[in-house]
Amino acid sequence: AQTVTQSQPEMSVQEAETVTLSCTYDTSESDYYLFWYKQPPSRQMILVIRQEAYKQQNATENRFSVNFQKAAKSFSLKISDSQLGDAAMYFCAYSGGGADGLTFGKGTHLIIQP
Amino acid sequence: DTGVSQNPRHKITKRGQNVTFRCDPISEHNRLYWYRQTLGQGPEFLTYFQNEAQLEKSRLLSDRFSAERPKGSFSTLEIQRTEQGDSAMYLCASSSSGDARKTQYFGPGTRLLVL
Numbered sequence: 001a002q003t004v005t006q007s008q009p010e011m012s013v014q015e016a017e018t019v020t021l022s023c024t025y026d027t028s029e030s031d032y033y034l035f036w037y038k039q040p041p042s043r044q045m046i047l048v049i050r051q052e053a054y055k056q057q058n059a060t061e062n063r064f065s066v067n068f069q070k071a072a073k074s075f076s077l078k079i080s081d082s083q084l085g086d087a088a089m090y091f092c093a094y095s096g097g098g099a100d101g102l103t104f105g106k107g108t109h110l111i112i113q114p
Numbered sequence: 115d116t117g118v119s120q121n122p123r124h125k126i127t128k129r130g131q132n133v134t135f136r137c138d139p140i141s142e143h144n145r146l147y148w149y150r151q152t153l154g155q156g157p158e159f160l161t162y163f164q165n166e167a168q169l170e171k172s173r174l175l176s177d178r179f180s181a182e183r184p185k186g187s188f189s190t191l192e193i194q195r196t197e198q199g200d201s202a203m204y205l206c207a208s209s210s211s212g213d214a215r216k217t218q219y220f221g222p223g224t225r226l227l228v229l
Contacts, residue, residue, distance in 0.1 A: 004156075033216050045157075045205065045220035052215060091156050095216050100170055101147050101159025102207075102218060 002027045004094050006105035013082045014113045020067075021077045021108045023092030031097035034068070034075045039107075040088040048090070051075065079110075087112045116140075118221035120206050126227045127196055134192045135224045139208030146189050147218060148181055149205040157205055163189060164211065196228045 003026045013019035025034070036048040051059045051068050059066050063083075067076045079086055089109055093102040119138045127133050139146045144165050149157035160179065161171045165186040174180070178196075183189040193200055203225050207218040 035217070037220075044222040045207075047217060047219070050215055050217060093156075095218075101149065101162055101173070102157070103159070104156030106154070107156050 002029075002032075002094050002096065002103045004092050004103050004105040006092055006108050008108045009106070010109040010111065012111040012113060013079075015082055015084060017082055018078060018080045019082055019110065021079075021090050021092075021110070023075045023077070023105055025073050025075065025092070025094050025103075027073070027094065027096070029096050033095040034066075035093040035095070035102065036064070036066070036075075036077045037091045037093060037104075038086075038088045039091065045091070049077065082112050084112050084114060086110060118206055118208050118219055120204075120221040120224050122224060123222060124225050124227075126229065128229050129196060129198060131196055132192065132194045133196055133226065134190050135204055135206075135226075136188055136190050137206030137208075137221060138188045139206070140219060143208035143210045143219075144186065145209045145211055145218075146183060147207040147209070148189070148191050149207065150175070151203040151205055151223070153202075160191075193226075196226075198228050201226055201228045 005024045032053045034051045037045045039045045049061045063080045065078045089107045091107045092105040121136045147162040148160040151157040163183040178194045181191045203223045205223045206221045209218045
């Protein structure tokens with residue numbers, strides 16, 4: 001079974017600074033997809049960024065980028081120029097080659113210090 | 115595109131009662147997923163449908179949990195004989211089988227409290 005591990009329960013960063021959230025996963029599949037979702041307090045889960053395992057190029061969405069290391073099974077999220085609105089729980093998620101549900105990590109609580 | 119909607123948003127019930135939650139997916143999405151999220155944890159996958167077919171239900175937590183998607187549009191999740199341990203957020207997500215990147219879009223969830 002696939003597992004996703006987020007080793008940082010909480011991270012804090014000054015506004016406008018850069019922060020990196022860690023995620024590792026375990027799988028025996030070669031075809032899979034990885035996601036970062038953001039869940040603000042009492043609000044719904046929003047997709048931040050996604051990465052296909054077959055793509056070597058790291059995904060980027062505006063201030064958000066990933067460092068995908070397939071051999072190391074690592075998928076970290078970098079947030080540049082942090083803003084107060086980035087404060088949320090961030091979940092790393094894995095999807096295999098089939099159509100099954102996502103496997104989530106336990107999340108990282110990101111605090112933005114003004 | 116109105117997004118995924120879930121009703122009710124909050125439900126308080128007494129132990130032993132049955133509850134039913136509804137999810138309306140994004141209209142063009144043919145896949146629908148149910149998750150449970152307890153406090154301090156990531157969502158846990160329960161079941162999913164492609165159109166009206168329930169293709170995975172082994173992850174449902176017990177035989178007290180059941181889900182339906184009778185016409186391939188909205189879905190319901192029912193919990194019979196609720197227990198205090200069922201208190202959680204129940205999330206619904208939808209996706210399109212035509213999306214090669216398999217992205218799931220989530221609803222706001224139904225928060226269940228069992229007294």
